[in-house]
Amino acid sequence: MAETSNQTQFSLKLSRTTAAMLFLILIFAFATVAYAKFAGLILFSAIVVFGGVSLFYHSVKLRTIGMVAIILLSILNIAVNGIHFGIDFSGGTKIPIILDKSVDQQTMSKIIDTIKSRASVLGLTEVKVKAIGDNEISLELANTTEDQISTIEKSVSQQGVFLGIVDGKVALSGDDLYSQTIRLRVPGSTPGRDWEVFFTMTNDGARTFASTVKGKPRFPVYMFLDRPTDSIIVLSREKLLSSGQGAVSAVSTTAPATLGDYDTINAAKSALKLENNNIEMYFVENILQNTTNL
Amino acid sequence: MLNINPGVDFRGGTLIKLTLDQPIDSNSLRLNLEKEGLIATVNSYPVSNSYIAEIELGQSQDLIKAEELKDNFTKILNEQILIESSSNVSSNGTLSAGTQRQTLDQLANQMFVLSKTDKKANEIANLNLLNKEFSIAYTKVYDNYQKSISTPIQKYVKYTSISIHTVSPVLKGKFIEKAEQAVFYSAIVSIIFVFFFFRTFVPSLAVVLGAASDVIIALGGMGLFGIPFTLPTLAALLMLMGFSLDTDILLTMRMLRREGDPRDKAFDAFKTGTTMSLAAIFAFLVLFLISLYTHISTYYEISAVALFGLVGDLFATWGINAILLLNHVESKQKSGQNGRN
Numbered sequence: 001m002a003e004t005s006n007q008t009q010f011s012l013k014l015s016r017t018t019a020a021m022l023f024l025i026l027i028f029a030f031a032t033v034a035y036a037k038f039a040g041l042i043l044f045s046a047i048v049v050f051g052g053v054s055l056f057y058h059s060v061k062l063r064t065i066g067m068v069a070i071i072l073l074s075i076l077n078i079a080v081n082g083i084h085f086g087i088d089f090s091g092g093t094k095i096p097i098i099l100d101k102s103v104d105q106q107t108m109s110k111i112i113d114t115i116k117s118r119a120s121v122l123g124l125t126e127v128k129v130k131a132i133g134d135n136e137i138s139l140e141l142a143n144t145t146e147d148q149i150s151t152i153e154k155s156v157s158q159q160g161v162f163l164g165i166v167d168g169k170v171a172l173s174g175d176d177l178y179s180q181t182i183r184l185r186v187p188g189s190t191p192g193r194d195w196e197v198f199f200t201m202t203n204d205g206a207r208t209f210a211s212t213v214k215g216k217p218r219f220p221v222y223m224f225l226d227r228p229t230d231s232i233i234v235l236s237r238e239k240l241l242s243s244g245q246g247a248v249s250a251v252s253t254t255a256p257a258t259l260g261d262y263d264t265i266n267a268a269k270s271a272l273k274l275e276n277n278n279i280e281m282y283f284v285e286n287i288l289q290n291t292t293n294l
Numbered sequence: 295m296l297n298i299n300p301g302v303d304f305r306g307g308t309l310i311k312l313t314l315d316q317p318i319d320s321n322s323l324r325l326n327l328e329k330e331g332l333i334a335t336v337n338s339y340p341v342s343n344s345y346i347a348e349i350e351l352g353q354s355q356d357l358i359k360a361e362e363l364k365d366n367f368t369k370i371l372n373e374q375i376l377i378e379s380s381s382n383v384s385s386n387g388t389l390s391a392g393t394q395r396q397t398l399d400q401l402a403n404q405m406f407v408l409s410k411t412d413k414k415a416n417e418i419a420n421l422n423l424l425n426k427e428f429s430i431a432y433t434k435v436y437d438n439y440q441k442s443i444s445t446p447i448q449k450y451v452k453y454t455s456i457s458i459h460t461v462s463p464v465l466k467g468k469f470i471e472k473a474e475q476a477v478f479y480s481a482i483v484s485i486i487f488v489f490f491f492f493r494t495f496v497p498s499l500a501v502v503l504g505a506a507s508d509v510i511i512a513l514g515g516m517g518l519f520g521i522p523f524t525l526p527t528l529a530a531l532l533m534l535m536g537f538s539l540d541t542d543i544l545l546t547m548r549m550l551r552r553e554g555d556p557r558d559k560a561f562d563a564f565k566t567g568t569t570m571s572l573a574a575i576f577a578f579l580v581l582f583l584i585s586l587y588t589h590i591s592t593y594y595e596i597s598a599v600a601l602f603g604l605v606g607d608l609f610a611t612w613g614i615n616a617i618l619l620l621n622h623v624e625s626k627q628k629s630g631q632n633g634r635n
Binding site: 100 | 376379419433436464
């Protein structure tokens with residue numbers, strides 16, 4: 001007579017589908033942790049996958065696993081990314097900015113970059129700027145004082161400062177242009193020219209321009225918007241030399257076909273020259289070798 | 295007419311909330327603010343172990359004037375720029391084409407006076423510089439307004455924290471425009487969805503009427519109890535449309551798509567639908583009670599509007615829609631039977 005064991009034998013038998021589900025859960029969980037930036041998209045994909053499984057497989061066990069998986073992945077999402085508290089809970093200031101007219105995406109992107117850089121100049125690095133539609137911008141500042149809010153409001157409402165510089169002197173400024181007359185011509189419409197911008201100057205502006213450029217034919221006009229003051233530029237010498245030659249040749253009809261490194265670097269320095277306000281240029285390679293500026 | 299009180303978001307103005315350690319006399323604060331030229335309504339409440347004071351100020355006349363001046367100035371400036379840039383200058387330096395420079399100068403001077411800036415427009419020949427000075431003066435009007443509020447409050451009240459919500463005339467216009475768009479598009483999409491889903495006129499109309507009734511009942515409740523119409527209440531009204539469509543579609547699906555006696559089907563739908571509505575009512579009731587205790591206006595506004603709408607939904611859906619649908623289904627059955635006979 002065979003003896004029967006009183007011990008309960010425990011065996012875990014997983015069906016293929018259940019094992020596949022558990023494997024998927026692990027994949028999604030790993031992806032949520034490894035790619036936290038895309039956790040929302042991963043969670044959405046999980047909902048689609050497990051939701052689809054629930055539709056096609058009429059097993060209560062699978063549907064329960066799917067539901068639990070979505071809940072656990074959501075909790076993991078919160079654990080990895082945290083909850084983004086609005087200013088009602090975190091404190092701060094929200095400033096909605098409404099533009100005078102609608103702008104395209106490129107212009108909106110430039111406006112946002114300008115606001116961010118002006119805010120960072122004021123020492124406000126935790127500014128959140130985002131576009132809403134095509135004529136509204138939302139500005140959110142973490143805890144700030146009333147004076148800081150006032151300063152940023154003034155800074156944001158200021159128009160950009162446009163300068164046209166020839167041989168280190170201001171030949172043209174934004175105050176000398178009639179803003180409504182600025183027109184961009186489609187690139188390629190004039191043979192031999194990449195792009196063209198037309199504008200009309202005031203009489204005073206025209207006289208200033210004429211007197212500044214007198215005796216300087218074919219000198220390039222370097223145009224800046226919000227040209228930084230008290231700044232330096234740090235760039236790679238290799239990148240400047242590889243891209244600079246084409247740029248210099250394009251603006252100078254008398255430049256030789258191939259330029260030496262010295263000419264390219266000189267042209268770059270010339271573009272940054274302005275009486276009493278030069279922007280110094282430093283090469284990354286030299287800084288790394290602990291040398292001074294050129 | 296619906297006597298709905300627009301909140302700061304749609305009326306413009308400033309809402310200030312102060313957290314205080316000690317209670318204040320609302321009336322004397324109101325009088326002190328009046329002495330400083332601020333006409334305000336002041337309310338204060340105890341909240342757990344502190345106090346909240348709410349100060350509401352109407353739209354500033356200076357801001358309204360500044361916006362008007364800015365609109366007119368910008369319009370005329372653009373025309374003047376085109377005139378100056380395209381006209382020929384005569385030998386004595388004067389413009390040969392017509393000019394609106396005088397009107398522009400008058401507007402600019404009014405803005406300088408409003409902002410208490412010591413500048414004269416006729417001393418600024420360059421249009422771009424004039425525009426720049428005008429913009430600076432415009433920003434200064436807002437700055438002065440903020441200071442005119444914060445300085446007296448700091449003088450008369452010792453607060454632990456402050457929240458200032460200012461809605462300018464331009465922003466108020468923007469909110470109203472967005473609210474209109476939200477309501478319009480929500481209504482259109484809901485109507486299209488309902489008619490497309492059911493493809494029969496009477497049931498679809500009943501569903502749409504149900505949603506509209508809920509919103510109107512909620513608006514009526516807001517008018518009756520003085521709940522201000524703000525961005526949160528607008529969101530709550532749009533949410534109500536969803537709740538209403540929920541129960542109406544449940545009723546309509548059961549009545550149209552299931553087999554059985556219409557009255558039995560209606561009663562089954564009633565049992566399920568009222569359970570759903572009561573659950574939502576209890577949830578919002580809890581939020582409402584919390585809002586009364588904490589004096590958080592957003593919770594109060596959303597929960598009050600939701601409660602009015604959900605209670606109204608019980609009558610609109612089961613008192614009106616159900617009857618309409620029952621009539622429709624029974625008359626279809628009768629005409630079907632008559633046809634067979």
